[in-house]
Amino acid sequence: MISVEHLSKTYGSTSAITDVTFDVEPGEILGFLGPNGAGKTTTMRILAGYLPATSGTARIAGFDVHDNSLLVRQRIGYLPETPPLYPEMTVEGFLYFVARIKGVSAGDRATKITAAIERCNLQEKRHVIIRKLSKGYRQRVGIAQAIVHDPPAIILDEPTVGLDPRQIIEVRNLIKSLAGSHTIIISTHILPEVSMTCSRVAIINGGKVVATDTPDNLMNQLTKGSGYEIEIEGEAALAKQVLQNVAGVNFVESISAVGMHSHTSLKENQAYLRVISQPGTEPGKDIAAALIGTGFGLLEMRRVNATLEDVFLQLTTEEKILETETEIAEAKEGEAA
Numbered sequence: 123m124i125s126v127e128h129l130s131k132t133y134g135s136t137s138a139i140t141d142v143t144f145d146v147e148p149g150e151i152l153g154f155l156g157p158n159g160a161g162k163t164t165t166m167r168i169l170a171g172y173l174p175a176t177s178g179t180a181r182i183a184g185f186d187v188h189d190n191s192l193l194v195r196q197r198i199g200y201l202p203e204t205p206p207l208y209p210e211m212t213v214e215g216f217l218y219f220v221a222r223i224k225g226v227s228a229g230d231r232a233t234k235i236t237a238a239i240e241r242c243n244l245q246e247k248r249h250v251i252i253r254k255l256s257k258g259y260r261q262r263v264g265i266a267q268a269i270v271h272d273p274p275a276i277i278l279d280e281p282t283v284g285l286d287p288r289q290i291i292e293v294r295n296l297i298k299s300l301a302g303s304h305t306i307i308i309s310t311h312i313l314p315e316v317s318m319t320c321s322r323v324a325i326i327n328g329g330k331v332v333a334t335d336t337p338d339n340l341m342n343q344l345t346k347g348s349g350y351e352i353e354i355e356g357e358a359a360l361a362k363q364v365l366q367n368v369a370g371v372n373f374v375e376s377i378s379a380v381g382m383h384s385h386t387s388l389k390e391n392q393a394y395l396r397v398i399s400q401p402g403t404e405p406g407k408d409i410a411a412a413l414i415g416t417g418f419g420l421l422e423m424r425r426v427n428a429t430l431e432d433v434f435l436q437l438t439t440e441e442k443i444l445e446t447e448t449e450i451a452e453a454k455e456g457e458a459a
């Protein structure tokens with residue numbers, strides 16, 4: 123339904139996005155996740171036909187967003203970061219206006235507007251002037267204007283920014299209810315938004331897509347992934363040696379009480395360890411047996427799964443670390459010369 127290939131955009135000498143490629147299947151919700159300045163809004167605006175790309179192509183429902191921008195605009199609903207609302211219009215008046223410019227036939231307008239109002243739970247505010255609405259209701263009007271012509275594809279740029287926690291839940295539920303019958307892209311820098319709402323995620327960083335997969339697959343692929351937190355009685359250094367030799371164990375590290383998910387205060391001769399297991403392995407039983415078999419007291423052991431936050435941090439910070447290491451190496455070479 124949405125197909126993006128090798129899309130790049132430069133603003134003067136600033137490269138906003140580089141070689142962005144991804145697809146969104148019909149009925150899917152794709153989370154376009156990235157930190158501030160990653161290139162999310164630039165990509166959303168190109169997809170919505172509001173900004174020309176420097177190179178590459180984007181197609182929605184088979185139409186090129188640049189060559190057929192009018193046809194594309196009729197087939198998408200777009201909620202920009204700041205919804206384009208007319209504050210002096212009533213909710214219903216505004217939706218009539220949008221339905222007309224989106225090409226909804228006069229005979230269909232009343233039905234489609236009522237459907238959008240009901241879908242966005244705006245019945246009570248139908249005749250209220252937009253200026254008088256709270257931020258949460260305005261956002262719902264923003265979503266209503268994006269769906270009023272019943273487009274197959276919906277593009278939402280940071281749809282929950284500035285909302286309070288209750289409004290955020292309402293807007294997320296509304297977005298989820300649109301999936302299936304619509305294909306949706308949500309751009310966000312908020313991780314929970316993606317794991318709660320989206321079936322797939324594309325992570326963008328520094329203008330490049332660094333991963334595209336389901337949240338679960340991304341977490342499974344994470345090398346520094348799932349494992350166990352263990353509280354032992356005995357010497358940490360010795361326990362680490364024992365655990366390093368257990369099959370399925372990737373590495374072992376000592377952690378402080380603060381690093382434990384649930385912690386009690388440590389007594390003398392007690393330690394907390396984190397064991398990271400190799401992807402696809404479950405060495406829990408062998409870890410417990412190895413510790414007890416070598417005379418350690420096993421006070422607590424719990425499984426800890428990688429979170430999307432871990433994936434996100436790994437994917438969006440790795441390049442920086444490499445850069446820094448290169449910089450350090452170059453600096454050292456410079457010093458030696």
Ligand SMILES: Nc1ncnc2c1ncn2[C@@H]1O[C@H](COP(=O)(O)OP(=O)(O)OP(=O)(O)O)[C@@H](O)[C@H]1O
Nearest residue numbers: 133136138156157158159160161162163164165311
């Ligand atoms: N009109 C512009 N002129 C010059 N540079 C721009 C322009 N718009 C965006 N940029 C730059 O392009 C890059 C990507 O910006 P973009 O707004 O797409 O990121 P974003 O992921 O949406 O960020 P945010 O979450 O902060 O909105 C940034 O470095 C930004 O400074």
